[in-house]
Amino acid sequence: MDDRAAVIAANDRFYRAFEARDLEAMSRVWSCTDGDACIHPGWEPVYGSEAVMEAWAGIFSTGMPMKFLVSDVVVQLLGDLARVHNVENIRFGDGEPIGRVAVTHLFIRRPSGWRLVLHHGSPIAAENEATPRAREPEYH
């Protein structure tokens, strides 16, 4: 698998862990270092693996399970780092879509594979949904 495909696979594992509310699978997605950072929609930044995983535990234990249709995926390889942007099209269970979130993911290359060091999600306001969609940037 080439780097780009490996990064996309790691990005997919993030969403499968999120949908399954599987804390162990989610921890395997992350680098699990003090450099981990997470900014959930509406939240202050959360720093460090322990706090990041605590936040996921909280999210997984409340509310309804969410499903994600991931669109507008843009991958940029930057040596041992990879940046992914995508849009989360979210619904609760099998219900209607409840909103869209613009995401930045930053992965770092580890001997064991690409690991997440940043998740930053921000709600897309309904009135902005007609703005131009993602296109693939050139690699540096």
Next chain:
Amino acid sequence: MDDRAAVIAANDRFYRAFEARDLEAMSRVWSCTDGDACIHPGWEPVYGSEAVMEAWAGIFSTGMPMKFLVSDVVVQLLGDLARVHNVENIRFGDGEPIGRVAVTHLFIRRPSGWRLVLHHGSPIAAENEATPRAREPEYH
């Protein structure tokens, strides 16, 4: 100036350009490549230097000038990349604070200095303002 100080100086130039609504100064902050990406609060992602600068031109030409008190600055050096998180405490002109935005910045090292390739800002909901503040992560 060491890398960390140079990154913080580049981050500060971003906010001075933003406050001054100075499009030329803002363009000097960015890498100005197709890899540039910007996610403003509530927006879809915007990709590529041309679209990113068009978006800034739009922001600078409407509404009231904003002032930024930047807090909770966290810098992480990752080789030729640097990640900055901070919180923008925003007010219009000399008025009262109007809100806080959690930010991810990604800078890339160029011969001319550190240049911005990503700005991602997301509003912090008022009810979340009591959550723990930033602490410095360990370097990788």
